[in-house]
Amino acid sequence: MQSSAYKLSEFFIAFILVPVSFAIEYPIWIKIIIGLLGFLYILFVLLRVEKNKFRIAQNLDWSSFIKRTSLQLIGIAILTTSYVWFVDSSNLYVVVLNKPLLWLTILFLYSFFSVYPQELIYRTFFFQRYQSLFKNKTLFIIVNAALFSLAHIFFRNGLVMILTFFGGILFALTYRNTKSTLLVTIEHAIYGCWLFTVGMGEMLGFPH
Template sequence: MGDTVARMVAEFILVFVALPVAFAFVHVPGGPIPVLLLLTTAVVWYIRRSKDFDRGALWRSAALRPALPSILRLWALAAVVAVAAVWLFDREHLFDLPRHSPGLWILIVIAYPVVSVYPQELLFRAFLLHRYANLFRRNDRLAAAASAVSFGLAHLLFGNPIAVILTLGGGWLFARRYQRTRSLLVVCAEHAAYGLLIFTVGLGRFFYHGTHFAS
């Protein structure tokens, strides 16, 4: 039993701590997306073989409608704060992506939820919260904190504290939402809404260097 726990701890540290920290200091050709998709493939293989994983959690559309009012209230508040913050402290970049590169912005709106959001949620919520539940003694708050910290560490590669701080908060929110709804669809919708808000209001350059435009 002790050996099993030790292996799980080592695996968690390797995948969710050591790998993202190393990624922040080592240039990997192609960026993070190929690595994320590779890990997603491994997660899908794990889920298919796991007899006790609730596969209904990969969709569970019935959970979306009851969760929407809460999601929309929080998102609306975040949108007001984000727009106000960029307007006050970085006005020249307000809505810079849709203004300066509408084609790229539309591409992100279409591709981001599929290529980035779903793989991240599959890895940091569905997989992490299931596989390592026993490590956290099935304490939901402790597990959510581990998910949030791991999610924040994964954004060290962007080289700025704003990306890490925002994803720490987002990681906690998404983990708790997943724990309450057991629906990856719900969490992906919420994650995508915040991500697209970031890329729209002028904070995208903190998460993807290709969205930094000269004023």
Template sequence: MRRVEHVLLFYGLTCLLVVLDVPGGPIPVLLVAAAAVYPYLRSVARSELWRAGALRAALPGMVGRWAVFSVLAMAGVAMFDREHLFDLPREQPWLWAAILILYPLLSVYPQELLFRAFLLHRYAPIFGDGRGAAAASAAAFGFAHLIFGNVLAVLLTVGGGWLFARRYQQSRSLVVVSVEHALYGITIFTVGLGRLFYHGAGG
């Protein structure tokens, strides 16, 4: 029964959003879903919903890996899509600034509640608590990004989903994994890949 629940929630809901093309994009649905699972998480993983003290130990490795990704992302856009390099901060600096502030709060933390904390705790009887669970998290996270209508968004988020799931398993801190997720997202929106993650970008 829990396996059916997992499929319906993480795959069925995404398919429904793609078919219905819900007005307002995915953020309202994401916030409602995160609010719905929050009481469950408070009962099974309350200490992990914050645990900011774990950030200090994780930060050096996180920042190093993020810096390498940022350089590669910038070089890739410069080589293959130069006209969009830094397009958001250049052309819409106020929107870019708003994303830097609101994206971690309205998008990143709710996603981590759902795809890391909730999925890894709720479905541990199915996937365990190791690499199999991380793979399930990465697959669900990547599949959810089908709503943006392009393959690159899915591929990037499968990789990111694996990284964030393993980070959460190691740190047991939603703050740690949310900071890491936010860093990668801010790079994407800054260097010129953000349009891949706009609702309806492929349309």
């Protein structure tokens, strides 16, 4: 069993040092290599150390998940639609109305190749590796959300940092309550796809 010192070192490198380094100017190919190696390391730990089976749980409370996610989505939709309308109305639903094929393509690629890896790293891996190091459960959730926000620092956009922090709170709570990577991935994909749909995709690096 790996020591707390090892886990803390791993924690600092994977969730602070690497994300901050991505905000610094250096060749993109080096960043890609670092990211891929880091993800492969996390997969190795999940499979060989934490003994994950990557199976869908049979007792998921889909009804409760759908109700809660739907209510939250309604609130998010009202706030973000109002924001885009007042700040930059020309972008409101611009991609889905003008480039529906691109919209569908991006939603698919984003959900499978961005959201799922993020949730493996920031929820599945993070919770299984570090939850035991925190005595205060609320602090653990806040730290998880803050580091999830930090992962988006390379956008250099304060609004992105705020949105991802509050999104991180929601995703952390979902994972804590369900222990399901599937459910938290679906929730993350829904909210992220909505931001792209409503017209906030440009600041999040989506093609437009």
